[in-house]
Each structure stands twice: as C-alpha cells, then as structure tokens.
Amino acid sequence: MATAVVIGAGIAGLLTAKALEDKYSRVIVVERDRLPAEPEFRSGVPQGRHAHGLLLRGAQIMEDFFPGLRDELVAAGAQLMDAGEARVLTPYGWAAQGETGLPMLSVGRPFLETAIRHRVSAEFADNTNVVGFRFDGSTVDGVRVRPKDTGAEEVIEADLVVMAAGRSAKLPEWLKAAGVEVPEPVSVDSRTGYATRLYALPHNDKVAIGQLISAPVQRRGCSATRIEGGKLLVTLQGADGDHPSNDPEEFMAFARSLDVGLAEILDGLEPLTPIYLYARTASSMRAYEKVSDWPAGLIAVGDSVVTLNPLYGQGMTVAALEAELLSKHTDFSAEGVRAFQAALAKAVAGPWGMSAGADAQWAPDFKPGLMGKLMGRWQVALTQDVDMVRRFLSVMHLQAPPTSLIGPSALWRLRKAKISA
Template sequence: MKALVIGGGIAGLLAARVLTETCDDVVVLERDKLSDVPEPRAGVPQGRHVHGLLVRGGEIMEGLFPGLYDELVQAGAHLMDAGEMRILNPLGWVASTRTGLPLLVVSRPLLETHLRRRLTAKIVDDVHVTGLSFRGSTVDGVLTRNGRVDADLVVDASGRSSKLPSWLAEAGITVPEPDVVDSRTGYATRLYTAPPDFPVVIAESLSAPDTPRGGIVMRIEGDRLMVTAQGAGGDHPSREPEGFQEFLDSLRGPIAEMLTDAEPLTPVYLFARTASRRLAFEQTPGWPGGLVAVGDAVCVFNPVYGQGMTVAAMGALLFRRHQDFSAKGCRDFQRKVAKIAQGAWALSSNADQSWASEHHAPGPLKRAFGWYMKKWQVALTHDQDMFARFVRVVHLVDSPAALMNPVVFRRLAKYSRQDPRRGRRRAGSNPR
C-alpha cells in the first residue's frame, strides 16, 4: 500500500511516521524547500512565534520517536514540570506546583527539524500539490505542477492553508460551511538574549472581556528568549520596536522589567491569522475513498492555546487502529478525528466567543460555562491541587469532564463565596 501525505509540518510528519508501520511506501510531499538547519519557513507562518507543545503531544512524539526528548534537550530545548510555569491570570499568580508531567519547551523549527531527521518515510520538498486525482468515487493520487502522483491513500496534512474543500468541490463534493470563531487575536514576537537565571516560561494570560493583553516568554535553544506579545479583540501589538516595547510595558506583570538586561536579536514579527475553524468532513455527502485529513486541515485552533500540535499527534495515532480506507472507512476515520478535536475545541472556542466581532449574547449553557470558568480563575490563584487538575486538562492528559466532578464542585464552592478581587496579588512582583 502506498500512502501520500500532503504537508511536511508536524501533522504530516507524525501521520507519516505511524503509516510506516503498515504501508509499504510512504511519501511526504512538502511545498517548501527544506533546510537541515532549524529555521522558520514560509509554509509555517507562525513559525517565528511561541509554540506550545502540550504534555500529551510530547508524550506521543516521544513514544513514536524514542529518545526525542533527550535529543532536543541536548540541542538546547528545556524540560520542566508543567505545573511550575509562572502564569499571571487576571486575578493573580497561579498556585504553581509540581505535577509530575514533563513539559518540553522547544521552538517549532527545532522540533520539526528533529522529527524530519528521524522519519524513515521519504520526504520530497518543493512540490506544489494542485488537486486530487480520482478513479470513479475513489481518490487515487494527487495532481502537482509537475504531473500526477499515484497513491492508495492520500492524507491531507497541509494545515491552515489546506485547499481540500475547493479540491473536493471540483469533483462535485460539497463540504459543509465551517464553524469559525475569531477572537481577533494578534501576535508580535521578537528574540532576545537570555539573562542569567531567567525562567524557562513566564506568561500573562488573556481573559474576556477585561484583559485583552497578555504575553509569554519562552527560553529556547541558543540561550535565547522568544518573547511573544498577544492582544485579543483587535488590540494588537505593533511591528515597530518602540510600539512593541510600549505594549510590553502596558502589561500588568513583570515581563518588561525582566527583559531590561536582555538584548534584542531580531526584528519584530507579526501574526494575526488566529481564527479557530472546524470543518465537518465527517458530515460531507459523497466523501470519497482513499482520502483522509488530519491536523489543522480539519480543525484550526487559536494558537494562543497551544493545542494544534497535540491534537495533530492524537490524530496521527488513529492510523494504528484504522485500516479501512474505503469511502465508508474514510468517513469513519473523519468521525474519529472530529471526536479527538472536540474537547480542545470546546475549551478554546468557548473562551474566544466573547472576543468575536459577531459576538451575540450567550445562551444559558454558555453563560453557565463562563461563570464556572470565572470561579476556576479564583481557585487557580489559591489552590495548588485545583491548579494541578486544571493543568492536566489544559495539556489534554485528562478530558474536560475532570473539571466537573463532586470533589471539584466542593472546592469551587469555597472560592465562589469569595470576592474575586480579594484574590488579586500584586501583579508586578516576580513570582519565585
């Protein structure tokens, strides 16, 4: 069996890795020209910005590529406990604590380069896929600028810029309109030298409707800091160095102060295509055999939540237990992909609804969810056990259902009687 994977990003590399276990021939077609040196590339427009690899995603990658963590740490990445991140939420510093969950802090270019080096499937770069090839109601390959490439299975892992709906439309197959939630978030990122003893990660989180500005600083390879300023609801940081610094200065926390001795190494880079989008491929009438889609080609998340790479990794594992790629089998596969993304979509899209320009008054369920999460914000600044539970859900180790059980309800009741303003700590202080 020959499998073609469109896209050599994280989703494509992981899908190809799992497919090598069952397919005789696996080929990855990548549009960009690839380098052996870890560097941003055009096909990953967010590649110059902070990427969050959640714990669950890291566990999957380490399982698929044993020793990957050690390789990356040796190359300059950092391994820390996920519960020891320094995070300022709207009510104060969260109650950081050890959780036993290993968190790999790494730049996207370094991670992707090491995955490519370890992959045994063939990677062909500088290939522009322009459409699908059909034999009756089955996809039997792809069309490129240089001709046709045949395959028994085509996997679209081309990410946020996927053209799959239009390719299917050319064959008379109509994909339902996507669900879109646009928080109108914009990023600006700059690299700096890392002062001695600077923490591995420090972050200031956004929260609708009163806290539209935040940021995250991540220590990456080469003894550098990746500093990303984030603004929601259209309140974006500037590309100009002076405006970028003014944005950092406006944050409630100590990020700007902590960067006083850090030297800028790069210009400021912007990214604002952050809308979340979910395509219901599993509900598409006439879905063909021989075709599946994974990763951002199916469900794109606002990057501020760091869910994309991990959901892609979870989707890649489906190839281990799904071998039927008939039309029915491919639709079943897409149902499983949709189910995997469901929990992450609920967490991020519900949080982003309040920023959306077309925001309407929420219904009872969404109002209840918003109220519930406000109570969590209070609890997270006081209760290490509650923070540890929250970390497990955010990192997709546990399902969102873990935030809703009798033990949690009793703990939240304690904080629901407290005035949230009394939970505030002095934001400008540097947490130890």
Template sequence: MPDGTRIGRAVVIGAGVAGLTAARVLADHVETVTVVERDTLPSGPAPRPGVPQAHHVHALLALGAEVMEGYFPGLRAELERAGAPVWDWGERLCAVLPGGTPAPLRMGMPIQTFSRPLLEHVLRRRVAELKPVTVVDGATVTSLRTAGPGRVTGVRVTGGDGEEEIGADLVVDASGRSSHLPRWLVGLGLPSPRTTVVDARIGYASRTYTYPEGQSPPSWMGLLQPLRAPAFPKGCYAIQIEDDTLHVTLHGGGGTELPRDEDEFLAYARSLRSPIGDTIASLTPASPVRRYARTLNSRTAYHRLPRWPHGLIALGDAVCAFNPAYGQGMTVAALEARLLDRTLRRRGAFLDGHAFQRALARVTAFPWLMATIPDRAWERSGTARAVGAANWFMNRLIDTVPHDPRAYTTFSRLFHMTGSPAALLDPRLLSRVLAGSRRRSTTDMPSFG
C-alpha cells in the same frame, strides 16, 4: 473487499507537524509513503514561508509530548541535547492570572520548551530516515487524481521538474489552513462542507532575546499572562528555549493594536501586569519584531458529508485549526496520528476514510470547545446561552486556581489534555469553584526565586 481502501502507497500533502506524524505512522503500515511539501525545506532548524507562525511561541502539551515520544523514541532526549530545557509545569511556570498568581507547585508534569523550527527539523530528519518514506519538497499539489467521483488514486504535482502525477492508494491532506480540499471535493460532485469560524481578532507580536554575559536567566522557565474578554485585552507568553534564548510573544485580543518596533514592544510589555517588561529591558534582542494575526479557529465538518471518496483522509489544521494561543495544534496533530495508527491496526490493510473523519471529529471536539468558548467572548454579537455559561464557569475555575492547589493541578491537567473533562464534575471541585474565591491583589505575586 471491505468498504475501504487497501493501502500499498500513500501520499501525504504537507511536511508540517501533522504531515510528519502521519507519515511516521503510515511507515508502519504501508510499502511507500511520499510526503509532498510546497516549501523548499531548510537543512537545519530554520523558519520557512509555509509556517509563518513559527516565529511565535509554540507549546507541545504534556499529552502531545507523551504521544510523540511513543512514535519517535528518544525525541525528548534529542531535543534536550539540542538545548531545549525540560521543567515542571507547576514549579517553573509564572502564571499571572486575572485572580492572582499561583505559588509554585511541583506537579510531576514535565514540559519541554523549544522553537517550532527545532521540533520540525528533528521530526523531519527522523521521518526522512524511515525506509518507506520519501520527502519531495518544492512541489505543489494542484489537484487530486481520481478514478471516477468515488475514488482518489493520487495527486497531481507541479514543481521544478514540471507537472507529474503520483499514484496512491491513500492521500492524506495535512496541508494546513491553506488546504484546497473543500474545492477539490466540490469538483468531485460532493456538497461544499460547512466550515465554522470563531475569530477573536487576536494578534501576536514576537521576538527573541539572549542574556548578556554574566546575567542569569529568570527563575521561571515559562511566563503566562492570558487574555480574557473584555477586561483583559493584553497578555503574553514567554518561554526559555534552545540556545539560552528567551522567546517572547505579546498577545492582543479584540483587535488590540500590537507593537511594530523595538520601542513599542518594550512599552507594550511594560504595560502588562506580569514582570516581562522588566525582564526583557536588560536583555539583548536577537530578532526583529514579527507580527501574526491569522489566529482564527476554523473547523470543517467533513464528518457530516453524505459521502466521502475512497482513498482520502484529512487531518491537522486542514480539518480543525485552533487559535495558537492555547497551544493545542501540535498535540491534536499527534492524537490524530495516533487515531490513524489505531485505525490501521484495527482495519488491517483497509481504511474507511469516512469513518476516520467521523472518529477524528470526536478527537477534536473537546479541544475545539476549550479554544472557542473563551474566544467567543470576544465576538461583538451575542453568544449562545450555553457558551456563556461554560465561559462563566471556566473563568471562575481559573479565578480559583491561584488560591487552590488542587484546582490548579486539575486545570493544568485539563489544559495539557492529560486529565479527563469529567474532572470538572467532581463535587469537591464544583463546590470550591461555585463558592467563589478571594480576590488577591495583582501585585501579590509569589516568589519564583
């Protein structure tokens, strides 16, 4: 028998985006898939306690949307029928960058914007309709069931029916930032895995708005003003989503105090360089102000453990969680599901969990750098020289974007993970970035009309 686990039954812990995409992939390879979710799942697109960040702006990057469409054919059309608009990133994004605002540029990069609850609702319904899949909600996985320290054989669950055990040949931990897996592994005799944390102390305050009767939406579909340490501690991201709603998230870095009520929210928005303050002043609030501060990046080095139990893998935020400001989490979850699919197709009915964790670490390596290099600039202690140099280069690239359409396109593809990091080594791009760029007044904004 190969050094792996033959899979007939799988249990997925967590019904978030990572868990649902993993269950979708597993349904093509195994006889039964049980998704266990701690929350009582809503019947429609509504927030739930286990996803507190759902109240804030979410983004599915272009690569993530492409991968999701492959596993859920017709997903984009279904979301569009639910009101989620599709638009071109370069043409309809108003990006208020430290060096200026790039003019609209058609990139052929379709983006779809929606609320996190809508996406989860559609994915959850699609997954629950798959014949091998059963979704069990209102149930908490309390521990792993094992056959000795080297093999996981299922999970122990508590819920409305009391305690029970669910047997499995493969357990997938997709339980997110609240994962108990490090403690469970120590209980199996493994060393505690090392977790790296990068915390820029970035907070969010969000709310949604509707348009008064007769008032047209702004010409842009997305508005972005990113943070940059230390000179730009305030920013925002706003997107038009389903139900003709504008979803606005205000950012604050380095411990900046975020607004708590309606007056503070508007005052904060008006303090920004972007037009968001003027935009929302005439709109109708459709939600209270909601704050969120659990934005640290964390990466657990399961791939470096000397041993790994058969019948277990971990993915999603349970392994590598990103500051949500960069919009990477859902896309990385889709890439991890694709990795699982490719691994199972290559290995047949067998899965080497340790090899999977090493491969997953490679999937998360570049997104981790993209998130943590700018976030480390907020840390009060000195950063490593290499990190400082990388941050300097990325800032120079971003400063080139408003004045160089080619740099704008290259950076956008890098951000959306559709382009290779090797593009940064293109001599033509390097020469333009390193030559510096002309500073444009922050009030010199091109028209989006």
C-alpha cells in the same frame, strides 16, 4: 507496492507519515517549501516564529512515536520544567506555584519540526506544489504535482492520500471541482494578534512567564520562555483587535502595559531578531465526516479539518492525537476512510470546544452560562490552590476530560475559593 502520499511536511504531516510507516510499503511526503537540513523558519509555517505550546498529551504521543525524542531536545537546549514552576498571572492574581507532576517542554517550532523530520523514514518530495488530486471515478488514486525546479506537471500514484497541508489547504476547492459537496466551516474569531521577538538569554535559568488573556476583562497577554540556543522567545498577544506592533518602541510600550514585569526583563537583553507579526488566529472546523460522498482513498487531518486559535497551544497536540488515531486504524477501504473521518471529528471535539468556547466570549452579545461562571471561579481558585492548578492544567494538557473540572471534588474546592475585595 502500496503507496501513501501525505500532503504537507508540517507537524501534522510528519506525524501522519510516521503513523503510516508500518501500513504502507512506501510513504511519500510532498511539501511546497524546500526543507532545510537545520532548523530555520519556512514560509509554509507562517506561525513558526511564534510561541508554540507542546501540551503534555502531545509530547507523550511524540515520545511513543520517537523514543528518546524528549531527551534529545533537552540535550540540545530545550527547556524542561514542571508546569507548576511557571509564573502565570490571571485576572485575579498570580497562579499558585508548586509541584504538579506535569513536565512542560519549551522548544522552538522549527527546532521541534526538524528533530521529528530527521526521525521519519518517509520519502520527501520538497519544493513541490500539489495542484490537485487525480480521480478514478469517485476514488482519489493520486496527486497532481508540479516540482518548482521543472514546472512540469506530474502524477504521483497512491493507494491513500492524506491532506495535511494546514490552514491554506485547497481541499474544499478540489472536492468541489470533483462534484463533492463540502460543508461550510464553522468559525469563531477572537481577533487575536501576536508580535514575537527572540532575545539572547545570558544564563541558563528556567524562564516561563505568562499573562493570560481572559474575556472580557483582559485583552492583553504574553508568553516568555527559554528555548534552545540560549534564547528567550517572547510573544505579546492582544485579543479583540488590540494587537501589539512590530515597531520596537510600541512593542516595548505594549510590554510595559502588562503586569508581569516583562519590560524590565527585556530592557537588559539583546534582541536577536526583528519583531514578527501574526494574526490568522480564527478557530474553524469543517464537518467532513458528514460528507456522504466522501471520496475513497482520501483522508484529511490537521488544520485542513480543524484550526484552533494558537493562543491555547493545542494545534501540535491535536495533530498528535490524530496521528495516534491513524496509527491504530486498519481499514482504508471506502467505508474505512469515512469511519476514520468520523473518529477524527470525535477526537478533536474536546479541544475545539475549549478553543472556540473561549474565543466566543469576545462576541459583544455573549452571555456567560453556568460553565462560563464556573470558569471565572476556576481562575480565582488557581491563585489559591496548587492542586487546583494541577487539575486545571491536566485538562488544558488533554490529560483529563473537561468534565473533571465540574466533578464533586472540584466543585467542593471551588466553593472555598474567595475573591479578594
């Protein structure tokens, strides 16, 4: 019986398990947390309390994997609206509103993760720590685990092991211990921090309000969206070290410093939770595809390979892209797993470039090139032309390549955008 072991039961791990269901007789997902039956925050997903963006491309892949998922989420209270309905403030004014044909789903991370997990047929070994790989020569042929209930080390044998344990994955240490040279990560840090609180929303109106952070002129931003359970998920964001606080008075002072009227909305709402902070937002990437002696029997996905600043909402969608790639992959030989890592690196290059490129603009010595200047012109155009909003969102939602932002048609429209005096 061919067995695949997936380390981590987050979004990347769950989608990976789904991608492997038809390829392996047995798929086992090992998770250090005890997995709850109902949606709730767990420590293994430290950013789980905060706003999450499910980009359209990611939502489409998830729907392909789990037909009817979107309807299930909406029926349970998740908000579905056209992306052009959102009220978004750029440094140059409010983005134009109108029909874009891009459906935007707003849902809490624990709620989404639980809905997906209930649709995955893999076995789950939760409340279990993975303490390393087992090697047979240069091949990973199992994982060493220690269930928290017993504390005794065991081995789960596997024909394939997939590391999907997130930012805290110990993959580099385990590879180094096996004599495999691993590349140092390339990192970019905009020093962004979050503060999030849930509020009771006494009506069912669609709510999607945002203020964009934009280097170097706009350090503060926010996201406020209705999610399941009649709740308003409010996340305050501050870049370049200008972080919001978890003190209620300072939280509201930060909200009042914004220009979207958020504080006025919150003044009339009942808080449901304390204020939670998060600041591990650096973007980093490891070029595992360049490791010449990459072990057979091993694949790495998700944040263990590339971590993206959550500000841009790309993480879950990148995990979906990787799982889609894995679902189409058929060769899991030594050469095949290396080929997969190379294909994965190519697939995440676009999102990495957008995230890291935006964060790099906070560096004191950053000098904007032509693309940087064009992005400034794009922000102007977003306030004046709903078709430009659609084009821009299509790229942000990974529906269109970044090159479409500088095509002849787009450049002609950019020339028409006028900056107000």
